[in-house]
Amino acid sequence: MMKPSENLKADIEDNAFQYALRNETFAAALLDPDIDIPAGVGKAKNNQAPKRFSVYRNNVVVSLMDAMASSFPSLLTIMGEENFKRVSRNFILNHPPSSPMMQQFGRAFPEFLLGFKPLAKSPFLADVAKAELSWINAYHAQDAAIITPEELQSVNPEKVMDLVLTPHPAFHILTSPYPVIDLFHARTEWPKPGLDIGQAQTLVITRPYFECFANEVDESIGCFLSLLASGISLGEAISKTSEIHADFDATTGIASMLQIGCFKSLETA
Amino acid sequence: MTDTVLSANLPPFSFDPLPLPARAGVGLKASHIDEILSRKAEMGFFEVHAENYMGAGGLPHAQLRAIRENYPLSLHGVGMSIGSAGKLNSSHLARFKRLVEIYQPAMISEHLAWSTHDDVFYNDLLPVPYTGETLAQVVTHIDEMQTYIGKQILIENPSTYVTFEESDWSEFDFMAELAKRSGCGLLFDVNNVFVSATNHKYSPREYIDAYPLHLVREIHLAGHAEEQDDDGDPLLIDAHDREVCDSVWDLYRYTIAKTGSLPSLVEWDNDVPSWEVLTDEARKANAILGINSSVIPTPTSSLGHADDRHAT
Numbered sequence: 001m002m003k004p005s006e007n008l009k010a011d012i013e014d015n016a017f018q019y020a021l022r023n024e025t026f027a028a029a030l031l032d033p034d035i036d037i038p039a040g041v042g043k044a045k046n047n048q049a050p051k052r053f054s055v056y057r058n059n060v061v062v063s064l065m066d067a068m069a070s071s072f073p074s075l076l077t078i079m080g081e082e083n084f085k086r087v088s089r090n091f092i093l094n095h096p097p098s099s100p101m102m103q104q105f106g107r108a109f110p111e112f113l114l115g116f117k118p119l120a121k122s123p124f125l126a127d128v129a130k131a132e133l134s135w136i137n138a139y140h141a142q143d144a145a146i147i148t149p150e151e152l153q154s155v156n157p158e159k160v161m162d163l164v165l166t167p168h169p170a171f172h173i174l175t176s177p178y179p180v181i182d183l184f185h186a187r188t189e190w191p192k193p194g195l196d197i198g199q200a201q202t203l204v205i206t207r208p209y210f211e212c213f214a215n216e217v218d219e220s221i222g223c224f225l226s227l228l229a230s231g232i233s234l235g236e237a238i239s240k241t242s243e244i245h246a247d248f249d250a251t252t253g254i255a256s257m258l259q260i261g262c263f264k265s266l267e268t269a
Numbered sequence: 270m271t272d273t274v275l276s277a278n279l280p281p282f283s284f285d286p287l288p289l290p291a292r293a294g295v296g297l298k299a300s301h302i303d304e305i306l307s308r309k310a311e312m313g314f315f316e317v318h319a320e321n322y323m324g325a326g327g328l329p330h331a332q333l334r335a336i337r338e339n340y341p342l343s344l345h346g347v348g349m350s351i352g353s354a355g356k357l358n359s360s361h362l363a364r365f366k367r368l369v370e371i372y373q374p375a376m377i378s379e380h381l382a383w384s385t386h387d388d389v390f391y392n393d394l395l396p397v398p399y400t401g402e403t404l405a406q407v408v409t410h411i412d413e414m415q416t417y418i419g420k421q422i423l424i425e426n427p428s429t430y431v432t433f434e435e436s437d438w439s440e441f442d443f444m445a446e447l448a449k450r451s452g453c454g455l456l457f458d459v460n461n462v463f464v465s466a467t468n469h470k471y472s473p474r475e476y477i478d479a480y481p482l483h484l485v486r487e488i489h490l491a492g493h494a495e496e497q498d499d500d501g502d503p504l505l506i507d508a509h510d511r512e513v514c515d516s517v518w519d520l521y522r523y524t525i526a527k528t529g530s531l532p533s534l535v536e537w538d539n540d541v542p543s544w545e546v547l548t549d550e551a552r553k554a555n556a557i558l559g560i561n562s563s564v565i566p567t568p569t570s571s572l573g574h575a576d577d578r579h580a581t
Contacts, residue, residue, distance in 0.1 A: 016354045016402055016405070016406045018400075018402055018435075019354040019398070019403050019406060020355065022354070022398060022433070022435075023353065023354040023355070023383065023386045024354075024386065024387070026386075026395065027386040027387065027389065027391065030391060030395075031389075040435060041431050041432075041433055041434075042431055042432070043431070043432070043498065043499075043500070043502075044432070045434060047500075049498045049500060050499060051496075051499050051504065052430045052431045052468075052498055052499075052504060053430070053431055055430040055504070055506055056393060056430065056431075059392075059393040060391045060392060060393045063392045063393060064392055067392065096391070097389070097390045098388050098389060098390055099358075099360075099361075099390055100320050100347070100348025100349075100350075100358070100361055100384065100390050100392075101320055101323050101324075101348075101364075102320065103323075103324060139327050139328065140324025140325060140326070140327050140329070141324075141325055141326060141327060142325035142326040143325075143326035143330075143331075144326075170327075207327065210327060210331055211328075
């Protein structure tokens with residue numbers, strides 16, 4: 001491979017200042033149609049033919065809006081296409097992505113929705129956005145084996161309560177005062193008959209192999225899983241959960257935890 | 270929320286080298302993968318966008334591994350922002366290098382374009398003025414990327430919709446000089462030639478005649494949209510959303526007559542068609558390369574699947 005010549009190095013030391021200015025004015029006009037198309041950019045000398053620069057403006061905004069629509073299909077369904085477009089456009093102009101990894105785009109969307117005045121009466125939308133982001137993260141999470149019932153049974157019974165489990169990389173839990181699971185499923189089933197927007201739900205997203213799952217757990221099991229995931233021992237998680245939820249049944253809690261695949265295999269943890 | 274960044278923990282794969290053959294390949298789309306793998310579909314090679322495989326694990330990597338085990342692979346970056354005035358993103362370089370190490374692609378390519386400025390990623394291939402200053406900057410970036418990943422990369426000629434008054438290089442001379450100075454190869458996008466030539470009113474054949482074709486290692490073909498600018502002149506948009514048009518096939522034929530057979534990719538990224546429609550496009554490219562893909566025997570497993578479908 002050829003290295004840049006000495007002449008070239010001299011060129012660079014002369015720096016890319018003019019070009020940086022060009023990038024700056026070009027970039028500024030991309031996201032703001034009120035900013036003039038930069039001078040010297042267009043069809044020919046003295047003819048900017050603004051439709052030409054608009055191709056770039058359109059590509060940027062439409063491709064980012066498409067990315068939002070593909071990351072948040074449940075929100076798109078719930079809000080309706082026109083509303084979603086309006087909101088996502090507003091989000092894009094205020095929070096453009098910083099990384100070329102589009103799967104990471106939209107992390108600020110839940111917070112943006114909470115602060116977006118026209119949606120002040122729909123605070124549940126932010127939880128749907130959180131659920132959809134968790135789903136994407138689970139989809140791309142690192143591969144890891146989950147702990148199996150056999151593995152847990154093989155632990156010395158005297159030591160099993162001292163076990164500290166490691167959350168599986170795809171594990172996400174979301175305790176919501178809203179029916180976040182029914183709303184998350186809007187991507188495949190909407191409208192949901194009998195939806196009660198005041199119903200609290202706890203969503204646990206897992207990906208035991210390659211397929212993601214949106215599991216519903218009751219509040220006590222959600223509490224147990226959150227405590228376990230925080231790094232305390234199995235015994236402590238059981239006793240703390242029982243203090244908070246008198247109806248908590250440890251056997252059911254452990255069975256749920258194993259069945260939906262929340263924690264990593266002891267061998268790899 | 271944990272970061273989903275390509276991890277160092279993917280198992281060390283061991284692949285046969287599988288160079289790109291001088292025949293048609295297609296861009297890999299998630300919606301086709303099951304069909305490709307289950308039918309052991311006949312295809313010269315696949316190309317993927319690097320940025321789609323920069324997550325830590327999961328289905329995308331499992332699928333790409335299966336594809337790489339069975340087909341030659343070309344890795345095409347769309348987000349390095351080689352043509353940026355600012356520095357390259359070091360995290361992105363590291364992720365890119367890791368992908369190259371894992372999948373050992375036969376070809377690695379990027380664009381003569383920028384997409385990041387001042388920490389904002391614009392998700393589009395934005396145009397570069399052709400000046401001595403930008404040439405030096407682009408060459409520095411290509412050299413940085415090649416040195417960092419330890420491989421030669423190919424740089425693709427762009428589709429453009431505007432020109433810059435400060436440009437004092439022709440695009441073909443700019444491409445030739447950046448390759449000469451950086452040691453990179455070139456990816457020749459025939460549709461981009463047609464789009465830019467139409468938009469800026471020059472002859473695509475004269476462009477091809479003047480292009481440093483001896484440095485071209487791969488060809489791209491794609492469909493474009495037709496619009497009009499403010500003066501009613503044609504304004505073609507590189508949309509990758511339809512069949513390759515006849516004029517582009519003609520230019521492809523013209524190019525291949527000069528270069529000889531080269532790996533030739535059909536890109537179709539939006540309004541993705543059925544696998545059959547995409548393979549028809551690949552067949553057209555193969556026909557121009559003198560390869561009759563219909564006489565290549567279909568793997569028996571594919572016939573088995575087809576029969577199953579009829580039976581049910």
